[in-house]
Amino acid sequence: xxxxxxxxxxxxxxxxxxxxxxxxxxxxxxxxxxxxxxxxxxxxxxxxxxxxxxxxxxxxxxxxxxxxxxxxxxxxxxxxxxxxxxxxxxxxxxxxxxxxxxxxxxxxxxxxxxxxxxxxxxxxxxxxxxxxxxxxxxxxxxxxxxxxxxxxxxxxxxxxxxxxxxxxxxxxxxxxxxxxxxxxxxxxxxxxxxxxxxxxxxxxxxxxxx
Numbered sequence: 001x002x003x004x005x006x007x008x009x010x011x012x013x014x015x016x017x018x019x020x021x022x023x024x025x026x027x028x029x030x031x032x033x034x035x036x037x038x039x040x041x042x043x044x045x046x047x048x049x050x051x052x053x054x055x056x057x058x059x060x061x062x063x064x065x066x067x068x069x070x071x072x073x074x075x076x077x078x079x080x081x082x083x084x085x086x087x088x089x090x091x092x093x094x095x096x097x098x099x100x101x102x103x104x105x106x107x108x109x110x111x112x113x114x115x116x117x118x119x120x121x122x123x124x125x126x127x128x129x130x131x132x133x134x135x136x137x138x139x140x141x142x143x144x145x146x147x148x149x150x151x152x153x154x155x156x157x158x159x160x161x162x163x164x165x166x167x168x169x170x171x172x173x174x175x176x177x178x179x180x181x182x183x184x185x186x187x188x189x190x191x192x193x194x195x196x197x198x199x200x201x202x203x204x205x206x207x208x209x210x
Contacts, residue, residue, distance in 0.1 A: 036188055037196035040161055042149060049200040052145045053135025054101035054108075056093070057158060057190055060127045061107065064089035064117065086139060087114040091123065093131070096158055097190060099197055101133075110136075112143050120148035128158035130190065154190060161188040 037045045049055070088111045095106040102108055110133065123129065132150035133142045144150030153162040 033192045033196040033199070036192045037200075040152065040188060040193060045196070046200040046203075048132055048145055048149060049197045051134070052100065052132035052150065054133040054142070055099040055131065055197060056095045056102050056108070057097035057099070057128070057130045057154060057194075058093040058095045058108070059158070060091070060123045060125050060129060061094055062090070062092035062109075063123065063125050064091055064112075086141070088112055088141060089114050089117065093129075096128070097194060099194055100201060101135075110142050111140055113141055116143040120144055120151050121153075123151070128154035128156065128162075130154060130161075130193065152193075159190050161190065161193070 031039075037049075041048055090109060090111055092107060092109045095102045095104055095108055098104045098106070130152035132145040134145055136142045154160065155162045
């Protein structure tokens with residue numbers, strides 16, 4: 001083997017070892033899925049994940065439109081009311097990442113109580129968002145779990161958590177949930193949150209089986 005070939009071989013090996021060391025260091029410094037979930041969703045992120053009946057990352061297709069729903073004595077299904085008892089708004093989403101209760105590519109239309117949007121930042125048409133929704137009520141109504149806590153804005157690609165300003169969490173039912181102060185979230189991948197959420201829900205299912 002010539003001297004030039006030997007030097008080239010040594011340099012190639014050195015570069016490969018440096019790449020491996022860099023990769024190992026990156027893995028050691030990268031926070032776990034559960035730590036990421038706690039930072040983004042709050043210390044009670046497992047309860048948030050388990051209380052939701054529908055969880056997905058999707059694109060907002062339609063902003064609220066006024067409608068009315070009521071319940072008849074014969075059925076629990078929501079029907080149009082001539083004498084409105086519950087005012088609601090309607091929102092539609094395309095499911096980009098299905099986590100619970102929906103299918104990928106599905107067009108989901110939900111109904112919320114008309115006063116619910118005052119409890120969280122407004123959704124905009126075309127926005128990418130991660131949503132935790134309560135199981136629909138007997139009237140077919142739902143809303144984000146914990147108010148603003150169940151609504152996580154994503155970046156334009158829909159693959160990363162969007163940076164956000166710190167804002168007070170609103171929960172009309174209790175102060176059980178609390179989100180930590182906002183930090184730079186642009187580097188947090190949706191995939192990390194999805195893995196943590198699925199893990200929490202799987203653990204709940206296992207406990208229920210025991």
